[in-house]
Amino acid sequence: MSDTATSPSRTGAAKPKADLRALAVRWGLIVLLVAMIAYFASAEPAFLSVRNLVIVLQSVSIVAILALGVTCTLVVGGFDLSIGSVAASALMAASYVMVVWEGGTLMAIAACLALGLAVGMVNGLLIVKLRVPDLLATLGTMFLLLGLQLIPTAGRSIATGMSLPDGTTAEGRFTAEFLALGRYRVWDTVPISVLVMLALAVAITIFLTFTRWGRVMYAIGSNPQAARLAGANVERYKIAAYMISGVCASIGGILLAARVGRGDVSSGNSLLLDAVAAALIGFAVFGAGKPNAIGTAIGALFVGLLLNGLTMMNAPYYTQDAIKGAVLVAALMFTFGLSVRKC
Template sequence: MKKFNITDFSIKWGFLIVMGVLFTMFSILEPAFISAGNLFNILLSVCIFGTMALGETFVLITDGMDLSIGSTAALSVMISAYLMVVLELGGLITIFIVLGIGIAVGLLIGFLIVKVKIPDLLATLGMMFLVQGLQYIPSGGLSIGRGAVIKNGREAMGHFSEGFKYLGQGRILKVIPVPVLIMLGVAIIVYIILSKTKFGRIFYAIGGNPEAARLVGVNVNKYKVIAYASSSFIASLAGILLAARVGRGDVGSQGTLLMDAIGAALIGFAVLGARKPNPFGTIVGAIFIGMLMNGLTMLSMQYFWQDFIKGSVLVAALAFTFGISKKHG
């Protein structure tokens, strides 16, 4: 019989125990926290950056980092609004165009990294600013909604279709938010790809030792491009969900999406002691951030303390995962 080891137990279950303790504490201090409505609100609050974090997971697995996902999502919001409100296109064609643009952004990033040999942080940082500026061009830096006056002085007369808005505002059985189901659907697909297919094993092999993967015949550059294209594609999907939720093109839609998404993906390293990017950990990390922010808000915690606490939790989780577990291993 294997002897119980407190360090092994802490590495594997410590984060989930902390999450459970916080959940219990919030429930005691504010009983409304545990209401069904609030729990669904937590899930709804994380579905945008949680979806983005799943795309970021692809890149992290290959030992990269995509800093452009927030700008890509915001660009998708503005393009969705421009296509439907200004050009009066339908929802379905808008979705295809926006997702196609997302893939194009990812392919360009991949090209800059594998062909031009720009380091991933610099390439994605540059694309972040490029895409961030690009989103303002169609509307002249203004938000886009029905009745908005665009650059040429013409009034926008289109609108978001009901089917499109359902993606962000709809509820199954009038209870379960559609965006939450979409996030979970993306999580399942990403899990299957990364855990049950040859592609997933190759991604992890590249992240572990790209040179060894290259020596056994893996086209490392191709898979890196696929990783960034996947990240941008999923970021565009998240942008579509955000546009559908707010029903307009808001120039300030990016907000903290980038940091929350990356934070969720990095926290995932600590879930079940994985010490590597994984979709299950990413979703748990997103829910943890949503739960923490919701609980602190309900306790009337000032916003700057919320950011400080969120950052402290991320640093602590990573320090524990890569510090204690490394020493133990």
């Protein structure tokens, strides 16, 4: 009889363990974030200064915007590896429109947004129509864009006065209105890129959480076959998710171009890994266990604070990626490693 019945003592011991595990899943990352802030603040008092915090927010804003796009693809069960190259291509496109074509601000922004929409649609069509796995489709798009963006300028960065491959000289320049997108600060404190990040985070949260379309996207990510049987147009929703990702990446590229003021071919090199890390860390925020916009924004802030603190502590640059990877593994452990064990 003792082999088949559950003893009261065993049940009583299991419940505290389950409660402790639930607390770890829900609050583990937040506790880690608070501990990290406390450590860096005690080691370097300037870490919590307003000036430094604004620098951190500005540095993570573009990464967070890209990560929000990745989040939308994760919601439908996909993944977008092309966001970094889309942002870099948008940066080059905006620079080319204004410096080479001598176009205006609206023309440059429209070209970047159209680029993001087009790339997102191509990714979506490759995945849902040709049945190419999402990782392979977006990886191919990434390499394609990285190569295409270099062709118009023969691999050189774009700046006023540069010599073009056809022998002419680029006479255009970035407009003041465009540069303000990356350099102007509201109340002389908050960069516009931070406000854009916050607005997108709120908008995507409302869209995914409180609208029918967002709930359908979550349903597709959980069980596409069931969503299809319930009447959802799974293919259309997946294509829309990748188009949203493309637009977010192009917005990040616009803000990056406005910040650096030139078409720097190397500006978007680290965006992909940081954005993916932020989106995946977002799974662990408040124990969500699923892609969500608020968690992604907090994940981007987590990565930004970590790198900023390490820099202020004079940590060697070659150790930062390893530390970032360790933090990502810890965040995923809180999300998946602990949550899968129910007893």
